[in-house]
Amino acid sequence: MSETLTISQMCEQFSVTPRALRFYEDKELLEPARKGTQRLYSARDRARLTLILRGKRCGFSLEDIRQLLAMYDHSGSNEAQLARTLEVAGDRLAQMTAQRDELSLAIADLQIEITQGAEKLAQLRAGKV
Amino acid sequence: MSETLTISQMCEQFSVTPRALRFYEDKELLEPARKGTQRLYSARDRARLTLILRGKRCGFSLEDIRQLLAMYDHSGSNEAQLARTLEVAGDRLAQMTAQRDELSLAIADLQIEITQGAEKLAQLRAGKV
DNA sequence: GCGTAACGTTACGTTAACGTAAAGGTAACG
DNA sequence: CGTTACCTTTACGTTAACGTAACGTTACGC
Incomplete structure (x- = not known):
């Protein structure tokens, strides 16, 4: 139920580039776990990415989205x-x-x-x- | 009915900067008449600007909007x-x-x-x- | 042990949509 | 005649959201 995905698996599932995922992380929109240096994306990360992409399609900036996610969390x-x-x-x-x-x-x-x-x-x- | 406005009058009416209007012109979204070097905006220009701003609020790029306007014209x-x-x-x-x-x-x-x-x-x- | 596939970080490049000086013309006002 | 207000063009600066090298490091198959 809570399998974790590698970055390339994420990219395939969501049709985004690794660069984008790392960028979102840099901007504190995602915070995948690490196995050594390698990123591992949980179900929670996937849910967040879904929201990120939806937000983008609605014309929100990443900063807007970051705030919304922070709200959901917080x-x-x-x-x-x-x-x-x-x-x-x-x-x-x-x-x-x-x-x-x-x-x-x-x-x-x-x-x-x-x-x-x-x-x-x-x-x-x-x-x- | 078809009074023309100066750039600052336009800016006031639409809450945009002169820079933006000149920029839109540069990108072929507007083409105001000239009295010498001075810009004069007609009713048509105002209608187009309305569409431009609406397009922007809907998340379209200026290039998208340019194409749409070209369509309307053409x-x-x-x-x-x-x-x-x-x-x-x-x-x-x-x-x-x-x-x-x-x-x-x-x-x-x-x-x-x-x-x-x-x-x-x-x-x-x-x-x- | 070696190639290569997948991952990582660092850092410079790019596009869009203006902002922001810098420098100058012109018209009316005092 | 000077200055103030409004206009002009030219051009470099800025932010967002990545793209695109360039370069190093595991992990795996042979």
């Missing part, structure tokens, strides 16, 4: 900590929904444009025949 | 052109909806996390009193 501590965490998370959530709304807008625009283009194309082709 | 030409344009636009649309779906996922995750955090915080505070 929620067990004291009351003030937790309150602060929730605050930050709330802000982030607002950002994300705002971004999604904008995306929806842009999508709608583009769909209209495409529809119109398609009509125009149909007319052109009809006229041609 | 749709009046011949059949092959239009067909190609529609193809590219379709791809882009797929990308955008995919990104929105991921965002929705991430949002849902974060909401759950926040809800749990809030409960925990409530318990902490209840226990404290």
